[in-house]
Amino acid sequence: MTEDLGIWAVPVAMLGGAIRVSTPFLFVSLGECLTERSGRINLGLEGTLVFGAMAGYAIAFESGSAWIGVVAAALAGAVFGLFHGWLCRFKGVNDIAMGIALMLLGLGLAFFFGKPYIQPVAPDLPAISFGWWSEIPQIRAALEVNALFIVGILLAFAMAWMFRNAALGLRIRVVGDSADAARAIGLSPNRVRLWSTAAGGAFAGVAGAYLSLYYPGSWNEGLSSGQGLMAVALVIFARWNPVMCLFAALLFGAAGALGPALQTVGFTSGYYLFFAAPYVLTLVLLIFTSSPGKAMEGAPGELSITK
Amino acid sequence: MMQAIGLETVGMTMRFGAFTALDNVTTRIKPGTVHALLGENGAGKSTLVKCIMGFYHATEGGLLIDGHEARVADPVDAQRLGLGMVYQHFTLVPSLTGAENLVISRADAPQVINWNTERAALDAFLADLPFQPPLDRPVSRMSAGEKQKLEIVKQLYLGSRFLILDEPTSVLTPAEADEVLSHIRALCEGGRITVLLITHKFREVRSFADDVTVLRRGKMVGSGRVADLSDKQMAEMMMGETIARAELERTGTPGSVVLAMKDAQAPALSGPKGIAIDDLTVQAGQIVGVAGISGNGQTELMEMLTGQRTLTGGQIEVKGQPFGATRTEVHDLKVRYLPEEPLKNASAPRMSVAENLALREFDRGPDGSIFWQNRRKMLRTARRRIDDFEVKAPSPHVPIATLSGGNVQRTVLAREFSGDVDLLIVANPCFGLDFNAVAAVRERLMQARNRGVAILLISEDLDEIFELADRIVVMSEGHLAFAAEAGATHAGEVGSYMAGHA
Numbered sequence: 001m002t003e004d005l006g007i008w009a010v011p012v013a014m015l016g017g018a019i020r021v022s023t024p025f026l027f028v029s030l031g032e033c034l035t036e037r038s039g040r041i042n043l044g045l046e047g048t049l050v051f052g053a054m055a056g057y058a059i060a061f062e063s064g065s066a067w068i069g070v071v072a073a074a075l076a077g078a079v080f081g082l083f084h085g086w087l088c089r090f091k092g093v094n095d096i097a098m099g100i101a102l103m104l105l106g107l108g109l110a111f112f113f114g115k116p117y118i119q120p121v122a123p124d125l126p127a128i129s130f131g132w133w134s135e136i137p138q139i140r141a142a143l144e145v146n147a148l149f150i151v152g153i154l155l156a157f158a159m160a161w162m163f164r165n166a167a168l169g170l171r172i173r174v175v176g177d178s179a180d181a182a183r184a185i186g187l188s189p190n191r192v193r194l195w196s197t198a199a200g201g202a203f204a205g206v207a208g209a210y211l212s213l214y215y216p217g218s219w220n221e222g223l224s225s226g227q228g229l230m231a232v233a234l235v236i237f238a239r240w241n242p243v244m245c246l247f248a249a250l251l252f253g254a255a256g257a258l259g260p261a262l263q264t265v266g267f268t269s270g271y272y273l274f275f276a277a278p279y280v281l282t283l284v285l286l287i288f289t290s291s292p293g294k295a296m297e298g299a300p301g302e303l304s305i306t307k
Numbered sequence: 308m309m310q311a312i313g314l315e316t317v318g319m320t321m322r323f324g325a326f327t328a329l330d331n332v333t334t335r336i337k338p339g340t341v342h343a344l345l346g347e348n349g350a351g352k353s354t355l356v357k358c359i360m361g362f363y364h365a366t367e368g369g370l371l372i373d374g375h376e377a378r379v380a381d382p383v384d385a386q387r388l389g390l391g392m393v394y395q396h397f398t399l400v401p402s403l404t405g406a407e408n409l410v411i412s413r414a415d416a417p418q419v420i421n422w423n424t425e426r427a428a429l430d431a432f433l434a435d436l437p438f439q440p441p442l443d444r445p446v447s448r449m450s451a452g453e454k455q456k457l458e459i460v461k462q463l464y465l466g467s468r469f470l471i472l473d474e475p476t477s478v479l480t481p482a483e484a485d486e487v488l489s490h491i492r493a494l495c496e497g498g499r500i501t502v503l504l505i506t507h508k509f510r511e512v513r514s515f516a517d518d519v520t521v522l523r524r525g526k527m528v529g530s531g532r533v534a535d536l537s538d539k540q541m542a543e544m545m546m547g548e549t550i551a552r553a554e555l556e557r558t559g560t561p562g563s564v565v566l567a568m569k570d571a572q573a574p575a576l577s578g579p580k581g582i583a584i585d586d587l588t589v590q591a592g593q594i595v596g597v598a599g600i601s602g603n604g605q606t607e608l609m610e611m612l613t614g615q616r617t618l619t620g621g622q623i624e625v626k627g628q629p630f631g632a633t634r635t636e637v638h639d640l641k642v643r644y645l646p647e648e649p650l651k652n653a654s655a656p657r658m659s660v661a662e663n664l665a666l667r668e669f670d671r672g673p674d675g676s677i678f679w680q681n682r683r684k685m686l687r688t689a690r691r692r693i694d695d696f697e698v699k700a701p702s703p704h705v706p707i708a709t710l711s712g713g714n715v716q717r718t719v720l721a722r723e724f725s726g727d728v729d730l731l732i733v734a735n736p737c738f739g740l741d742f743n744a745v746a747a748v749r750e751r752l753m754q755a756r757n758r759g760v761a762i763l764l765i766s767e768d769l770d771e772i773f774e775l776a777d778r779i780v781v782m783s784e785g786h787l788a789f790a791a792e793a794g795a796t797h798a799g800e801v802g803s804y805m806a807g808h809a
Contacts, residue, residue, distance in 0.1 A: 167418050170403065170411040177400045184398045185412045186383050301401055 016142025017257015028231035031203030038196035039302030043099030046228025047106020052208030077205020085197035176300035318368035343516035391467025562591035565761035570621030596776025661689035
């Protein structure tokens with residue numbers, strides 16, 4: 001039973017959408033943020049995400065526990081990250097080209113191994129209801145918050161704290177900003193980058209598990225709509241700051257929810273144009289936050305795209 | 308209490324294949340002194356300190372620390388023995404703050420950093436030091452002087468008791484240099500550290516060093532107390548023979564205005580403040596020197612003039628015509644450039660020396676543009692220019708990127724100084740060149756001026772500005788802070804405007 005909220009249905013649906021749609025953005029962008037802060041870029045996260053979605057779904061189905069599925073997705077993502085990190089340490093290997101190759105590999109492997117799991121139904125991740133105070137069913141629905149979203153928020157703040165207050169975080173920043181300085185204080189840039197890339201991959205795997213185990217909550221080949229790639233743009237927009245990644249992910253989530261929200265209030269024509277909102281937003285933000293004459297502030301100095 | 312370390316090298320020899328970079332160097336650096344290491348580029352100064360710091364392992368000879376033989380396997384080893392080095396290229400991490408840089412460089416940095424206690428410890432540590440570098444600002448927003456101080460503080464913080472400073476004042480104003488060096492000197496006199504100061508500035512040796520060792524072509528050619536040596540004696544040791552640098556002859560009077568910048572504005576490389584050049588003119592037969600500490604907008608100024616940086620306001624005129632630095636304009640108005648970092652800004656690194664020498668005219672024949680290249684003619688021209696400018700290249704066919712910095716500089720000079728030139732825009736033309744090459748470059752610049760070429764000379768070397776310029780302007784924080792005829796000002800005045808407090 002739904003109440004008629006009129007035009008208010010759009011912001012309510014967008015709020016719900018922001019929370020629901022933003023979670024994968026949040027995890028992938030935090031992963032990419034961590035990897036890029038160590039001075040390496042991983043464009044393969046889209047492939048990692050889709051493979052994580054498949055692996056998470058398959059393991060959740062086989063084991064009967066959604067959480068075991070999430071762990072499996074994280075492990076699968078970490079393996080992809082390790083592979084990328086290991087390959088990139090060789091001289092002459094370009095991290096951008098390698099990332100694109102890994103993206104295609106991840107997609108291919110996921111489709112290959114995922115075929116038998118398109119039909120079966122795996123358990124879903126639980127959601128926590130924050131809408132108990134409201135009488136309005138739409139608001140209740142919007143405030144159904146998945147546990148992973150909360151984990152993501154905590155992770156964003158934990159990462160921000162780590163970059164400032166933990167030796168590990170400072171070391172990642174040192175390696176990302178100046179490999180020479182890192183060597184001077186006895187750090188091995190390759191090792192730090194290897195593990196940063198692995199952790200980034202694990203985050204992307206979790207993002208995939210969220211897609212297949214919660215929203216939309218099934219495994220098929222068209223599951224991802226480019227979240228893994230857009231996260232790269234999102235990290236640049238967030239200026240490599242984890243807390244900014246959180247807000248950027250919410251913004252992208254809200255933009256992604258715009259199309260479906262308009263559909264619910266009865267826009268019958270042209271609403272599908274609004275499905276493109278996240279992509280348009282990506283483009284517009286990148287154009288307006290860049291400047292031809294200025295070095296990008298906050299960019300890790302060792303990053304191959306900003307060097 | 309004497310904490311400072313004494314250090315001796317004994318018969319230190321370093322060979323790279325057939326080339327002997329360091330030949331049987333024995334020198335003694337007494338604890339608690341400032342010991343200057345003098346020498347030209349390529350004299351072996353950096354090889355010697357790299358052997359001390361464990362970057363290289365000497366082919367023969369050894370190291371005594373406080374009279375005991377010591378083996379330094381790598382820089383980490385050196386650190387443990389109390390040896391530290393401040394490099395010319397800073398090893399600070401740009402995006403980290405001063406405090407973060409200090410704490411993370413410690414080998415025993417705690418896993419979780421409690422900033423309250425660390426800050427208290429840092430403040431206590433800094434309290435009895437003469438330096439007070441900013442701790443809360445990211446290094447990328449520090450001036451060169453602040454970075455230099457932070458580097459030195461970092462070494463002290465890490466417990467170094469023997470400090471090698473590699474040309475520490477090359478990025479500082481004269482006043483900043485004096486401040487840093489006098490603090491260093493005070494620390495040495497207090498018995499806290501021993502300093503090995505690599506430099507080529509006699510003034511610094513004279514005012515701040517106790518002893519000096521002079522290297523030439525890998526050999527130790529002289530050593531002794533600074534008080535016992537005259538500048539002339541030290542110069543003779545460095546160069547081999549007395550080279551009386553001829554006073555460059557100036558002839559002619561300035562002609563019409565060739566280059567004029569009016570209210571030209573452009574965004575800066577970093578920071579919110581942009582570059583604004585209100586009024587800058589260069590006349591034919593005149594050298595205008597732009598002095599300034601690196602990072603005050605000189606790079607941007609050069610980029611505005613070469614068309615690499617788009618103007619957001621105002622204009623640049625050459626011979627009365629608006630100038631946008633297109634290839635056609637540059638050719639027709641006879642403008643030539645020598646930018647800083649010529650390998651990056653003025654060459655195609657992977658193309659051959661001959662091709663790089665031909666970049667100005669390869670597609671132009673006597674009548675319009677040409678399509679087919681005449682390789683033989685290109686090679687002939689290249690050989691001639693290589694000889695004229697004494698470029699040391701194994702052959703004209705090797706990629707220019709394989710040449711040493713000084714030879715890349717000579718190659719670009721050879722290209723830009725050839726042919727008909729009306730306006731020359733040069734930035735730090737003598738950077739990385741040895742004594743004789745410097746004299747040759749400056750002589751060519753002066754000859755060009757006397758022929759009636761208008762020259763804009765952007766340089767961080769104040770001596771060079773005073774030697775060459777007819778008119779001096781000072782660039783500070785993106786704008787021109789001062790302008791005067793060269794005869795009507797002096798280094799102290801220019802220096803104070805460079806520092807931005809005048």
